[in-house]
Structure formats: structure tokens, C-alpha cells
Amino acid sequence: MPKRRTAATALAGTLLVVSLSACGGSSGDTGGVDDAPSAAPHSGYPVTVTNCGQTETFTKAPSRVVVMNGASVAEVSTLLALGLGDRVVANEQTYGMSEVPGRAQAIKALPTGGIKLNDAYDIPREAMIGLRPDFVLSLTSYGFEAKNGFATREQLKTAGANSYISPQGCDDEPSKMTLADSYTLLRDMGKVFNVSDRAEKLIAASQKNIAAVSSKVQGAKKPKVMVLFSNMAMGSNAFSAVVANGIVNDILATAGGTNAFASASRTTFADLSKEKVAATDVDALVVISYNDPDPAAYAKQLLKEFPQWPAAKTNTYTVLSDSMYLGPSNDLAVAKIAKMLHPDRF
Template sequence: MKKLLVLAAALTLTACSQAPAAQEPEQRAAPQAGFPVTVENCGRTLTFDRPPAKVVTGYHPSLETLFALGLGDRITGRTNFSESAFLPGHQEQYDKIPEISDTIMMPQKEIMLSQGADFIVDNQMASFDAAGGYATVEELDAAGSPVYILGGWCSPEEVLRFTLDDTFDDLRNLGKIFGVSDRAEKLISELQGQLDDVKKRVEGRTPVKVLATDGGKGPVNAYGGSGITHQMITLAGGENVLKDVKGDYTEVSAEQVSASQPEAVLISDYSTLRGEDMPSSPAKAAETFAIVKNSPAAEEQRYLAVPVAAQHPGYRNLLAVTDIARFLHPDAFTQ
């Protein structure tokens, strides 16, 4: 990718009654310490001469991740977020940022290009599909608006290869891009400490058999043995009952789900969206328990609503591991 275009101009107007003084040669802005920096993303090389100052974010986990790094003041435009409850303190920041799209997708091409962004962060390539009327990554690059995709979710194959280490890599890369590497390393250390604590607490305990689903009577929208949700289950001391199913978010027959005999269920939660096409988490749980009616999970009505935003690349999926572990092994967190 070409270097980030930096718009720097200085106009000095001098008014006096005498003849104007000779103008000095134009001064170029002094380079910032630690720059330029280069990172790799989606098979592209992104080079930044200075920290971005006019940032647009896509689906909410990208915004949350920048908030976690203390970079909310750099964001000048965001998409709409109405799928999950906000993390503590985030809605106040969210409300102050202009909304450029009333969906989770980026706005159409003309609106997107008019933002004049010097950096764009998202975690889905669908927002840059020309067939949908969106500005492409190449068009935005040419306009001086380089795109960074969280989690390396650059293709269906790369979605399946995702690991939670990719989220740490994103935090480290964003720290470099914005010139806040110390801040990023501190956050990484804190999050790694939380994951290490979970690992220590669940170590040696019998894994709980977990079904992760987004509902459906058949086929069922469920999570197979690849991707974010599968890894969160494993790190939290669970065993994904669909671990042998290829894919991340995929369709599974009701018969296979019924035979999986889960001991606990994770439900993808769209807490603020309701309607015929978006049933509540309790409704989806009831639907799931009807399918696995002879399972331990159904007998105990044991389920946890997991914010759907935590099931996409971003800061929140690291936090969700602790929540899932507490649900699966409550006794491990009594002290």
C-alpha cells in the first residue's frame, strides 16, 4: 500500500502598509519521532508517516478496540451500533462521534470518500465490496484512506484461521500506527494476565461440553471447530460439541445438534434488537433446548447470552473469555 497521505498546509497572511516582505521557502512539517512505521495487513504493506488524526471505524468492535487504546479523540466518523450492550463508559464516547451510516456497514462510496479519512478500521471486507456500492480498499487507498481489517478477516479462509493471538497483534499494530506502543503493550499485558488467570483457574477441571448457537430450528445456526467462538470456549475450560464441524458460523442439522448432548449453551445475543427476525436470547435458548431436550443443558436450562460483538475480532473477545469461564466453572472463581 502506498504511504498514508498527510495533508499539511500552513498559510501565514501578513498585512502591512509597506511592501510585502520576501516569502521564505515553504517549510515541510518535521517528521514525528518514531515514524514512519510499517505494518502488514491482509497481505498489504501499510506505511504511516505520522499518527492518523481523522479515523473512520466500521463494525463496533473496531471502535471498541480504539477506545481501549485511548484513541477515541482520533475518530471522526463511525457506523451505527445497536446489536449488543455497550462496554462500561463506551456509550458516552460513542454518542459524541458523528454517525456516517445507520447500519453496521460503511456508507456508500460517495459518502465514504467524502469523509477525508486518513485511516479506516473495520473487521469485515463486505463493507468494501464494489458490488454493494461501497468504496473498495484500492479506491480508499488511492484517496489517502488506508484500510486496516481487524483479526486478519480478509477472506473466508482467513476467518477460519483466526486465533486470539491475532487480536493481540492488532493491538500491537495499532499501537505502532498511532504512536502509542507503550499504551498498547500495557493493555496487552493486562489482557494476557486475565487470560493466564482463567487458564490457571480452569486447569485440571473436566471441560464442560458446550453448544454455541445463534438459534434456528433446523438447520441450526451454530459455531463449528474454527474461529473466535470455538477458541473462546476452549480457553474458558469448555469443549465445543461441534468441534468436528468445519467452519466458524455455519448451519448444522437439527439432528446433529440434538445428538451433541451439551452440558451448557452459549447464545449469540443481540440484546438491543428485537423482532420476528431477531428473537431474544431467552427465546433462542428455549428453541435450542427443545432441540437438545434430553441433554444436561436442557434439563438445567443452562445458557449464557454472549454479545455478538464479542464473536468478531476486537478487544471484546478477549474480555469474553473470562465471562464464559465464570459461567462454565463458577466454583473456580469463588476466591
């Protein structure tokens, strides 16, 4: 997912009134459980989670949770999917749209703590301590670096707060992230908040849905897909928001496709020239919206700009948002992309 390091830089309350018992639906559909009864505050504790080489011990379920920005929605969406929205005292993750009905609105309705973000687009150290959190979530280790003006994990522990860095975020470069990491995040939060049963139901639903889609596209030719963020710049070249590695590649592979620019960079994003993009065969386009009100217009603009692409000749594109990130609804992205790439299989 994008890491917001420059002005646009960045890679999921009640979402739906649906019971977790409805495991036959998508993981997104079964994610609307904010109204589920809270776990007993002391049952099953203490619990210990080893995270990025640090041991975090919880004597009770956190009740004052702060979610750092990180230009992600993975952490807040996971908390909401597990019915833990009432534990959040400050959430800095926002999103303009979602594949899950009601999710964007639920995120917007969460308290922000009245925090003014610093120049690194996240919660400064003094403001963080002032929130009196007992649990702080960050997408990567970046959110706990003192040089960026943030409270370190050690400072938070001294203030009485546990902390957590999401899977593959220890080195602040989630280029190796896979679908399994979304399940790890769910399981870890299930353990921390003593709601492991909810986490396992969400995981089972997602795995079932993905397996069903994957079986339909098995053996099919794998089109080359370009994945990029809508109207976003992350580097010096014209196409610096093209995704080269990370969970996106796992989603594409499961949906019966391949990343057209996977070899263009070893990191999450490829910073590409227009000439490089023009010279690459792109069979399909996936535009990820990050607070862009009209990502479809951006997709159409690209297809018009590169008429030589097979994607342009067949008008093959789709727009996605949070389901392409680490988070609880990756199965929705897999299904939508697979249907775009292999409509004859559905």
C-alpha cells in the same frame, strides 16, 4: 464474528473513567481511556504496517478515521480502548450491549457521518470518499470489494487514505481467528497511532487475567458447549447462526470447554438442521447477543425446546456479547464461561 450479508448476517469514547495504570483489572476495565492525552502527532513517524499483502505507510497519526460496519464492534472497541475515540469521524459499528460498562453507550455516541448504508449494509463508495478519511478500518476484505459497491483499497489510497483489514480477515472468512489476533489488532493500532504503550498494557492485563482463569480450570473435564447468535439467521436451516470455528473456540478452550459443533463445518458458522442439534449432547449454552434486547429469553427458549440436553437439565447457560468477538475484552468472556462450566473451581 457474524458477517452481515443478509438482513441479519454478520464476528469490540470513554468506557470507564479508569487509568491505564490499573493493569491489575480486566482488559475491559482498563479500556476506558478516551480521555487520555493524544500522542504527539509527528513523533515516531513514519511507520509502516504490512496488512493482507499491502504496505501501508503512515506519516502521522490518523485524524479522520472511518470504521466500516462488518457487523462487528472489534475495530471501534479497540480504538476506544486505546483512547482514540476523538479520531473517529464516522463509525458504522453498533451494539446493543457489552460486557464492559459504558462501552455500548460510548459506541452509540460516536459520529456516524450521516451515511445511508447500501444494500450490502455498509458505506457505499461515493459516501466513503465524501467523508475525506485518512484511515479506513474493515473487519474483512469484503469491505473493500468494488463488486459490493465499496471503495477499494487502491481507490482509498488515491484519495489519501490508508486502510486496514483486521487479522484473519484477508480472505473474508475469519474461521482461523484466535485470541492472539485480538492482540495483533491492538498492537497494530498502537503502532499506527503511536500509542503502543497503551496497547501493551491492555494486552498484558488481558493475558494475566486469562492465565489466572486457565490455571483454575486446568485438568478439568471439558463440557461440550453450543455457541450461537440470538434470534439470528444466516442460512437455510433452522440453526444457521451456530458458531463452529474461529476465536470462539479459542475462548472456550481457554475457559475449560469445547465446541460441541466444531466438526460440523470448516467455516465460521455451521448451518444445522433441528434434528442435528437435537441429536447432539450440549452440556452448556452460550448465546451471543447482537442487538437483541432479551438474549436470555432466547436461551431459555432453546433449553425448553431441547429438554434432552444436559444443559437443559442443569439450566446451564450464559449470555455474552462483544467479549466473544475479536477485540480488547476477550478475557471477560473467558472468565464468565469458565465460571459457568466449572463453578467449583472458583
